[in-house]
Each structure stands twice: as structure tokens, then as C-alpha cells.
Amino acid sequence: xxxxxxxxxxxxxxxxxxxxxxxxxxxxxxxxxxxxxxxxxxxxxxxxxxxxxxxxxxxxxxxxxxxxxxxxxxxxxxxxxxxxxxxxxxxxxxxxxxxxxxxxxxxxxxxxxxxxxxxxxxxxxxxxxxxxxxxxxxxxxxxxxxxxxxxxxxxxxxxxxxxxxxxxxxxxxxxxxxxxxxxxxxxxxxxxxxxxxxxxxxxxxxxxxxx
Amino acid sequence: xxxxxxxxxxxxxxxxxxxxxxxxxxxxxxxxxxxxxxxxxxxxxxxxxxxxxxxxxxxxxxxxxxxxxxxxxxxxxxxxxxxxxxxxxxxxxxxxxxxxxxxxxxxxxxxxxxxxxxxxxxxxxxxxxxxxxxxxxxxxxxxxxxxxxxxxxxxxxxxxxxxxxxxxxxxxxxxxxxxxxxxxxxxxxxxxxxxxxxxxxxxxxxxxxxx
Numbered sequence: 001x002x003x004x005x006x007x008x009x010x011x012x013x014x015x016x017x018x019x020x021x022x023x024x025x026x027x028x029x030x031x032x033x034x035x036x037x038x039x040x041x042x043x044x045x046x047x048x049x050x051x052x053x054x055x056x057x058x059x060x061x062x063x064x065x066x067x068x069x070x071x072x073x074x075x076x077x078x079x080x081x082x083x084x085x086x087x088x089x090x091x092x093x094x095x096x097x098x099x100x101x102x103x104x105x106x107x108x109x110x111x112x113x114x115x116x117x118x119x120x121x122x123x124x125x126x127x128x129x130x131x132x133x134x135x136x137x138x139x140x141x142x143x144x145x146x147x148x149x150x151x152x153x154x155x156x157x158x159x160x161x162x163x164x165x166x167x168x169x170x171x172x173x174x175x176x177x178x179x180x181x182x183x184x185x186x187x188x189x190x191x192x193x194x195x196x197x198x199x200x201x202x203x204x205x206x207x208x209x210x211x
Numbered sequence: 212x213x214x215x216x217x218x219x220x221x222x223x224x225x226x227x228x229x230x231x232x233x234x235x236x237x238x239x240x241x242x243x244x245x246x247x248x249x250x251x252x253x254x255x256x257x258x259x260x261x262x263x264x265x266x267x268x269x270x271x272x273x274x275x276x277x278x279x280x281x282x283x284x285x286x287x288x289x290x291x292x293x294x295x296x297x298x299x300x301x302x303x304x305x306x307x308x309x310x311x312x313x314x315x316x317x318x319x320x321x322x323x324x325x326x327x328x329x330x331x332x333x334x335x336x337x338x339x340x341x342x343x344x345x346x347x348x349x350x351x352x353x354x355x356x357x358x359x360x361x362x363x364x365x366x367x368x369x370x371x372x373x374x375x376x377x378x379x380x381x382x383x384x385x386x387x388x389x390x391x392x393x394x395x396x397x398x399x400x401x402x403x404x405x406x407x408x409x410x411x412x413x414x415x416x417x418x419x420x421x422x
Contacts, residue, residue: 043253043343118342127398128339131329132254142403177415180408181388184395187338192353197391204388208419 025063027053032074033081038118040125041071042132068134075137078122079144086148090155097159098206101152105182105202109195112186117193124183149175156209166211174209181205236274238264243285244292249329251336252282253343279345286348289333290355297359301366308370309417312363316393316413320406323397328404335394360386367420377422389416 031052035044046067047057064070089104111119126133126141149172156171165171181201188197242263246255257278258268275281300315322330337344337352360383367382376385392412399408 038342040251040253040339040343042251043340120339120342124395124398125339127402128251128331128336129254130401131331132250138402138404145399145402173411173415176408176411177392180395180399180412181392182395183398184335184391184393187335187394187398188356188391190341191338191349191356193349197387200384200387201391204384204419208415 021063024053024055028055028060028063028070029073029077032070033078033122034119036071036074036125037078037120037122040129041067041137042129046070068137071133071137072140075122075126075140075144079140079147082123082144083147083151086151090151096164097155097162098164098210100155101178102202102206105198108186109198112189112198113195117190120186120190121183124186127183128187145179149179152178159209164211165209169209178205232274235264235266239266239271239274239281240284240288243281244289244333245330247282247285247336248289248331248333251340252278252348253340257281279348282344282348283351286333286337286351286355290351290358293334293355294358294362297362301362307375308366308373309375309421311366312389313413313417316409319397320409323400323409324406328401331397331401332394335397338394339398356390360390363389370420375422376420380420385420392416 028049031049032044035049035052046060049070050057050060060070064073085107086104089107090100092100092103095103123141123144126137130138130141153171153175156165156169156174159165160167160169160171165174182198185197185201189195239260242260243255246260246263257271260281261268261271271281275284296318297315300318301311303311303314306314334352334355337348341349341352364382364386367376367380367385370376371378371380371382376382393409393416396408396412400406
């Protein structure tokens with residue numbers, strides 16, 4: 001996402017008509033990813049998103065049917081972005097399975113520090129906001145997390161097969177446990193402006209499952 | 212809080228002047244606790260809070276200097292409410308220390324089901340919103356959680372002294388680990404409309420620390 005944010009800044013406010021519709025649409029989604037990751041849906045106004053991209057409010061509905069349609073697209077884009085990130089770590093055959101989990105967590109910690117604890121997890125934000133969001137949004141958010149659970153479960157299954165976990169370990173349950181705690185750790189890190197909660201959760205999680 | 216919500220409903224919209232200022236003020240704070248626990252700060256308008264209590268918008272500033280001052284009072288009230296709840300469980304000498312933690316978690320699960328996954332944790336909500344909230348709010352939220360950590364650490368210290376934990380267990384670190392994961396579990400429970408994440412986190416946590 002950092003790269004996208006940079007592209008966005010470089011893009012600045014282009015004179016009207018200088019970008020193609022598909023590019024503008026993508027720029028709106030990218031800006032949405034950043035803002036929803038920082039503040040969530042309720043605190044983010046459409047106008048604020050458009051300000052970042054530098055297009056007038058009226059044209060928003062040229063690209064998206066509604067705020068909900070936009071939020072669904074942002075969730076999809078964030079899901080795809082995060083999937084790539086996760087796979088880069090969890091499917092990295094140069095590392096042993098549990099080291100891959102560590103490498104993902106280290107990446108997340110670096111990102112948290114780089115953005116000075118302003119950006120958490122878009123999916124975690126939406127989880128807290130779920131009572132004010134539509135059922136469609138809730139289901140999409142849930143699907144994204146299920147995907148992460150599956151990716152991590154596969155990595156843990158490999159760890160189990162290679163004898164790094166106790167033989168009665170349940171990769172699917174451990175994966176669900178991880179994501180539950182990790183989302184909590186990301187939230188707490190932002191609140192305390194410290195990486196300590198992420199470090200603590202990660203360490204205890206790995207300690208607890210290592211054979 | 213359920214009792215308070217009921218009182219609120221019973222109260223209905225009283226004719227102007229039928230309640231004392233201190234009662235009205237408390238009723239606004241109680242309504243704030245419910246709404247902020249369901250939706251967080253950004254999605255909750257002052258008007259919505261006042262609608263529940265049945266007083267006109269203009270009079271809000273008679274009771275509170277600003278929305279921030281109101282939010283700080285709501286955090287204080289929620290902190291005090293939750294402290295009483297936690298102490299009822301964690302200081303219950305009729306149960307063994309780890310059973311007290313279970314009894315707290317069971318209470319939380321019942322509350323989550325009773326409110327049909329609409330209400331999570333006000334403190335967790337604010338944690339996700341922290342980038343859009345003031346530094347004062349952030350510090351107050353952090354203080355509330357630190358209080359919960361201290362209460363649980365004391366209970367875990369007792370468990371350690373009685374030999375229920377492995378001798379090298381660190382009550383303070385385990386308590387921080389618990390709250391991090393538990394906030395994540397509450398969030399995920401709301402998102403998936405299922406108690407499973409709370410059950411899973413609680414079970415794994417106790418399994419992991421029991422001697």
C-alpha cells in the first residue's frame with residue numbers, strides 16, 4: 001500500500017481530463033484503502049477521499065453507485081493487496097514454515113512503525129464498525145479473513161507435517177486463534193503507539209505452538 | 212449496562228423539566244455508553260444520543276463542553292462499569308483463579324449473544340478509531356485497559372502462587388496477551404455473528420497457561 005500511497009502523492013491533483021476514467025477510478029479506490037485503513041468507514045467522508053485524488057464530488061457517482069459500492073470495492077482491493085503480501089511471506093519456500101510467520105509479523109511491525117501507528121488493518125477497523133455497516137460489507141470482510149485463515153492454516157499444516165508442531169496441533173484452529181489475537185494486537189499497538197503488543201502476541205503465539 | 216439500557220427505555224421521553232439536571236446528564240452518558248459500544252465515536256452523532264434521552268440538541272452544551280468532553284465522560288463511566296464487572300469475577304474468592312477468568316469470559320459471551328452481536332467493547336471500538344480521536348481520548352482509553360491488565364495480572368499472580376501456572380509464568384505479560392487477544396476475539400465474534408472466536412481464544416489461552 002505504501003507504494004500506492006506514493007503514486008497517489010506523485011499524482012497530485014491532475015488537471016481535469018488528464019487521466020483516463022479507469023485510472024481515476026483506481027486512484028479513488030487507492031485513496032479509499034489508505035483512509036479506511038487509518039480511520040474506518042464512518043469517519044471517512046466521500047469528499048475527503050475525492051480531495052486526495054483531486055476530483056470534484058459530483059463525479060464520484062460516475063464511478064461508484066453508492067458509498068457502499070465503493071466500500072465493497074475498497075475491501076476487494078485491500079483483500080487482494082493483503083493476499084499478495086501474505087503469500088509472499090507464507091509461501092516463501094526459502095524459509096521454514098514458522099520463520100515465514102515471523103517474517104510476515106516483522107513486515108507488519110515495520111509497516112506499523114513506518115506509518116507512525118496511524119494505519120492499522122482495514123479489516124479490523126471494519127470489524128469494529130460492523131454494527132453500522134451493511135450485511136453485504138460484513139460478509140465480504142468475513143470472506144477476506146477466511147482467506148487469510150486458509151493461507152496461514154496451510155503454512156501451519158506444513159509446519160505440522162515437518163514436525164515443528166506438536167502432533168495433535170490443529171492448523172485450522174491455530175490459524176483462527178492467530179488472526180483473532182493478531183487483529184487485537186494491531187489495534188492495541190495503535191492505541192499504545194508501541195509495537196510491544198505485536199511483539200508480545202507474536203512471541204507467545206510461536207512459543208505456544210512450537211514443539 | 213443492560214440494566215441501564217432498560218432504565219433508559221423505561222424512562223422514555225419525559226416531559227421537559229420532569230428530571231433533575233444530574234439525572235439528565237447521567238441519562239445522556241448512559242445512552243452514550245450504549246451507542247459508542249455499538250458503533251464507536253465517529254458513527255455516533257450527538258443528536259442520536261439526545262434522541263434516545265429525549266432532550267433537544269441545544270441543551271447538550273448545557274451538560275458537556277464538547278463532544279470530546281462527552282466522550283471522555285463516557286469512557287470514564289464505561290471504565291467504572293467494566294471495572295465493577297471484572298472485579299465481581301476476578302476477585303470472587305469462591306472460585307479458583309482460573310475459574311474466575313472463565314466466569315468472566317462466560318459472562319461476556321452471554322452479553323454478546325443477548326445483544327445479538329451488536330455490542331462489542333467500547334474500548335476496542337475506540338482503539339480502532341484512535342487515528343481520528345484526540346490524544347486525550349487515546350490516553351484515557353489506554354488507562355482503562357491498563358486497569359484491566361492490572362486486575363487480571365493480580366488474579367494470575369494468585370494462580371501462580373497456588374501452583375496452577377508453570378513456575379516461570381509472567382502474570383503481567385500473560386495479562387497483556389489475554390486482553391490483546393480477547394479484544395480481537397470480541398471484534399471477530401461481532402463480525403462473524405458467532406461466539407466461536409471467543410470460545411476458541413478463551414480455551415486456547417487457558418490451555419496454554421495451565422500447568
